[in-house]
Amino acid sequence: MVGTSPKINSAFAEKTSRPRRWFNCHHGFHLLNLPFHRGIQMNLKILYLFPLLALAACDNSDNPAPAGAALPAEVSSAGTFEASPPAAPPETTEAVSPEPAAPVALIPPDVAVDPGAAARLKAAELMKAGRPYEAVEALKGAGLDEEAYALIAPADYAFHQKDHPASEAMPADEAPSSKRHSMTINGKTVWFTAKAGHYIAYAPKDPKNPDKKDAKAAIFYVSYTRDDLPPENRPVTFFFNGGPGFPALFLHAASWAPKRLKMDTPNLPKLKKDLKFPLIDTADTLLDQSDLVFVDPVGTGFSKAIAPHKKEEFYAPTPDAAIVRDFVARYVNKNSRQSSPKYLYGESWGGSRVAYAGSLIEDAGTSLYEPDPSGRPTKLLTGIVFHSPSLTGDECKLFNIPDCYLTLPTKAMAVDYFLGPAKSWRGKRTLEEYADYLRVFFAERFAPTFVQYNKKEKVPGTGGKSGLPLAYQPKTPEVLALAESTLTELRNIFGDPSLKVEEAFSNYGDIPVRVPGLGGGLYDMRTKADDYDVNLFEVSIFGNYLDTMLPAYVNYFTESKYVTNICECVFDDTGSKGASMFSYKDHLRGGVVEIAQALKLDPKLKMLVIHGYYDVVTTFLETESQLKYAGLDKIVPVKTFEGGHMMYYTEAARGPMKKALDEFYMAQPATSVALGN
Structure with missing residues (x-):
């Protein structure tokens, strides 16, 4: 009957953003437009009955509306619908009394449905089923990124060193500090966890005494991990500086960590009092490609040898590389990262360190790793990055020179920088094109000329038992002509018409640079200052930064001072003091031999x-x-990039460097590392 109202499902009373139309009737106020729940499909005819039923129950005037009056089209969040055809008039003239309308149950308009409730329920079910990363994705799909991260990441924990005293039984507490953070990477908010602490590097098990565990050193590290991403697809990269004798100081403070000090060399302050660098978010952090672990070798940072071992024991290439291998194994086992792709990143002498350590890791195979709890196979190494590496190898033999300085292209690039485009021999060539020209010039012009010019042919009957002073044949006209021709081009390259033939072809090719504006920069020849040495001036600055950053950003509290070099001395303006502490008592290792060995394995x-x-x-x-x-x-x-030893100091170099590193991480045989990015 016209006066009868069906039950209205409460789901159709969900609030919408469109305004409600109200009208007065003898039953009180009712909604003319009843909004319905998104996603529920229903027959349009049934939907249209709702306003008809509501109107039929009302008496908004002294006389009821004539039977069969048409209703206007209704507009709702679901769209516009046409009115139903008018109802046929009754066939009898007898008065018909409408039956009383049943009350309509309405949800109050101020009651909201939690859009994340379904996602939370699903996430809870997935967690119960042991599928945590699927639970994370369920929350992320509902826009609950912070809740998703908290579902699986460790809670914030402040580690106070004084509350964890070392003992012979426990030389270092391996419980790390932790603190959650978020930042914007590639336009998206990303959550990650900063941690710091020690892991004990154990020597490989002795087959003759497998129950014995030789704890060699407690290695300090700081890590940045995206714990909401499945570890089997998520790389982890271990960073090492060089020296030898430095912690991961430079890389941690200024390269790819989520926070960095902005240097922008060669634009350094001229006066020491103005050496202040802003702390900024690292928009181009490598955290989008990999979890990051910055590692301090024995004697640096807060890393220490464990008695009866002494720190000096590790100040040589072989034990140094071995401790890297053993730390990586311990970190992997403690964090269940066996199936993760793994990378080593070594800067300067750290390049030699990771070359050697990489070969040791490959040689040890899976023997150092515990089984992955997930049952997935263990991965050894996926890749190695050598950043401004100091490698061992026979570079001079390539040019048939007994000993040599291969600095000519580098110095020529610095000369180009100071002379500028108008005066430089580079002309309109790009930096890359000019570097290619210099490579060819050195190999095909300079090196052959150097060899010919320094070739000595003994004059018969001189020296030895002859009693006559040793004498050599004079240089032939052909050699002199060759030297003069090469010297002419060298003068153009170095912008120095005063360059002499002996300066060019003696001292193993270490050509002097006399260009206006040249400073004393070795790590970046473009740098210059008035009252301080531009070489390693940042050591104390970075050390003070890490002392402050560790408690504030990583939740790691200690009363000790961060050790910036193995001699535990303060760096001053005279440069490095720590490197001389490192002994090469076994032999030089860490170069092309170890690289070749790792690739063979x-x-x-x-x-x-x-x-x-x-x-x-x-x-x-x-x-x-x-x-x-x-x-x-x-x-x-x-x-090669537009920078010095620490190219990440130069803002112009960071973008191209990051692009090259992205391509490296994504290259085959890498896994899909961008999962979740």
Whole structure:
């Protein structure tokens, strides 16, 4: 009957954003438009009955509306619907009394439905079923990113060193501090956890005494991890600086961590009092590609040897590389990262360190790792990044020179910087094109001229038992002409018409630079200051920063001071003091031999070398020559950038460097590392 109203499902009374129309009737106020729940489909005719039924129950005037009056089209969040055809008039003239309308149950308009309730319920079910990462994705799908991260990430925990005293039984408490953070990466808010602490590096088990555990050192680290991403697809990268004798100081404070000090060399202050660098979010952090672990070798940071071992025991290439191997194994086992892709990143002498450690890791295989709790197979190494590396190799033999300085291209690039486009021999060539020209010039012009010019042919009957002073044949006209021709081009390259032939072709090719504006920068030849040494001036600045950052950002509290070099001395303006503490008592290791060994054990191992154009400490030509002489140049690519030793100090270099590193991480045989990004 017209006066009868069906039951209205409460789901159709959900609030919507469109305004409600109200009208007065003898039953009180009723909604003319009843909104309905999104996603519920229903027959349009039934939907249209709701306003008809509501109107039929009302008496808004002295006379009821005529039977069969048409209703206007109704507009709702679901769309516009046409009115139903008018009802046929009754066939009898007898008065018909309408039956009383049944009361309509309405949900109050101020009651909201929690859009995340379903996601939370689903997440709870997935967690109960042991599928945590699917639970995370369920919450993320509802926009509950922070809740998703909290579902699986460790809670914030402040580690106070004084509350965890070391003992012989427990030389270091391996419980890390933790603190959750978020930042914007590639336009998206990303959550991550900062942690700090020690892991004990144990020596590999002795087959003759497998129950004995030799705790060698407690290694301090700081990590940044995206715990909401499945570990089997999420790489982890271990960072090491060099020296030898430095902690992960430079890389941690200024390269790819979520926070960094902005340096922007060569634009350094001229006066020491103005050495202040802003702390900024690292928009180009490598956290989008990998979890990051910054590692301090024994004697640096808060890392220490465990008695009866002494720190000096590890100040040589072989035990140093072994402790890297053992720390990586301990970190992996404690964090169940066996199936994660793993990378080593070594800067300067740290490049030698990771070359050697990489070969040891590959050689040990899975023997150092516990089984992955998930049952997935253990991965060893996926890749190694050599950043401004100091490698061992026979680079000079490539050019048939007994000993050599391969600094010519680097110095020429610095000269180009100071002379500027108008005066430089580079002309309209790009930096990359000019570097290629200098490589060819050194190999095909300078090196052959140097060899010919320094070739000595003894004059018969002189020296030895003859009693006559040793004498050599004079240089031939052909050699002198060759030297003069090469010298002319060298003068143009170095912008120095006063350059003499002896300066060019003596001292193993270490050509002097006399260009206006040149400072004393070795790590970046473009740097210059008035009252301080531009080489390693940042050590104390970075050390003070980490002392402050660790409690504030990482929740790690200690009364000790962060050790910035193995001699535990304060750096002053005279430069490095720690490197001399490092002994090469076994022999030089960490270079092309170890790289070749690692590749032999795993031909799929990815490698990348990155260098700065203006770094005269470890030059790009030196590394390229070592790899070429060893036959590795087609396997291990070298890429150069507009910077010095620490290219990440230079803002102009960061973008191209990050692009190259992104390509490296994403290259085959890498896994899909961008999962969740």
